[in-house]
Amino acid sequence: MALTSRRAGRRRLRRFTRRDLVVLGVLLGIPVLLDLVIVWGPTLASIGLSFTSWDGLGDIHWVGTDNYKNLFTNYPPFWPAVRHNVLWLLFLGLIATPFGLLLAVLIDRGVRFSRFYQSTIYLPVVLSLAVVGFIAQLILGTDQGVVNTILGHRENPIDWLGDADLNIWMMMIAASWRHTGYVMILYLAGLKSVDPALKEAAAIDGANARQTFFRVVFPTLRPVNVIVGVITVIEALRAFDIVYAVNKGRNGLELLSVLITDNIIGEASRIGFGSAIAVVLLIVSLGFIVTFLVQELRGARDR
Structure with a gap:
């Protein structure tokens, strides 16, 4: 029984070819990357900049709270x-x-x-x-x-x-x-x-x-x-x-x-x-x- 279940598990894993994994990675990776760059990147940057004084051109000065x-x-x-x-x-x-x-x-x-x-x-x-x-x-x-x-x-x-x-x-x-x-x-x-x-x-x-x-x-x-x-x-x-x-x-x-x-x-x-x-x-x-x-x-x- 154990041997049969292992073979069945291997067959399920083999259904995903390298091409399938690449496609799956692209389909999941691009949205996650865009979310990180467009949403969470600016969010974390805003949190960091909120403790600084910066006019967008000069040096960034830390001012704390x-x-x-x-x-x-x-x-x-x-x-x-x-x-x-x-x-x-x-x-x-x-x-x-x-x-x-x-x-x-x-x-x-x-x-x-x-x-x-x-x-x-x-x-x-x-x-x-x-x-x-x-x-x-x-x-x-x-x-x-x-x-x-x-x-x-x-x-x-x-x-x-x-x-x-x-x-x-x-x-x-x-x-x-x-x-x-x-x-x-x-x-x-x-x-x-x-x-x-x-x-x-x-x-x-x-x-x-x-x-x-x-x-x-x-x-x-x-x-x-x-x-x-x-x-x-x-x-x-x-x-x-x-x-x-x-x-x-x-x-x-x-x-x-x-x-x-x-x-x-x-x-x-x-x-x-x-x-x-x-x-x-x-x-x-x-x-x-x-x-x-x-x-x-x-x-x-x-x-």
Whole structure:
């Protein structure tokens, strides 16, 4: 028996020729190499540069934790940017994401023209956030903007994009327009994979539609919930192009991603200081995502 199993194992190994191993190595090696060069290389470089002072041209000087001390205590735009990023995350997570789930549930029930609604709601997803920002300018601008025209405020228009008390909310609504369609498609795919027998069993037990969804259907969507949660965190913390397209991320639209860009490629070119902001954003992003994934994996294990 042992001899037979060894021969069978050798036969399985011999199925992979040298050419197969080369092809497999190339197919795996190139993506891994690109990931290391494009993602983790700059990440590690940013972490190292965050402890230095460098303008991109001269010598690199080690400053230790001075960049982080100045960031937390002597850089006025930092804390408003943190608040705006947290507000962005809460808005997408508590309003845009549940709304996308609601649309997915309604379309999954087979309403008339569901294909049309699905395509229309998903259409903004193919647009970049910069394009969404330009569309927001056309709709909310003070110069012949659609909203001010409808409200009849041509002579004294509301400055939706220039008022620091309003523009952050307008940008979050515009970003949610795109985010909702993405969430809807993900949840719609998850709902299509739910076993109809589960719904039938719940109906036989006397559960109404609301009870069936929250006690039977929604728990089966846990893998989709993980994906949607991670995407929501990433979308909220990496938001940049939509606010930069409107007013370069200033006057109430400060975000951490904007501060990174302003310090690294701005006139001052403080690469070390900008890298420190990037590291803070990286830690916050990983903190949210890792915590969320660990809780989801623990919940799946308990079941």
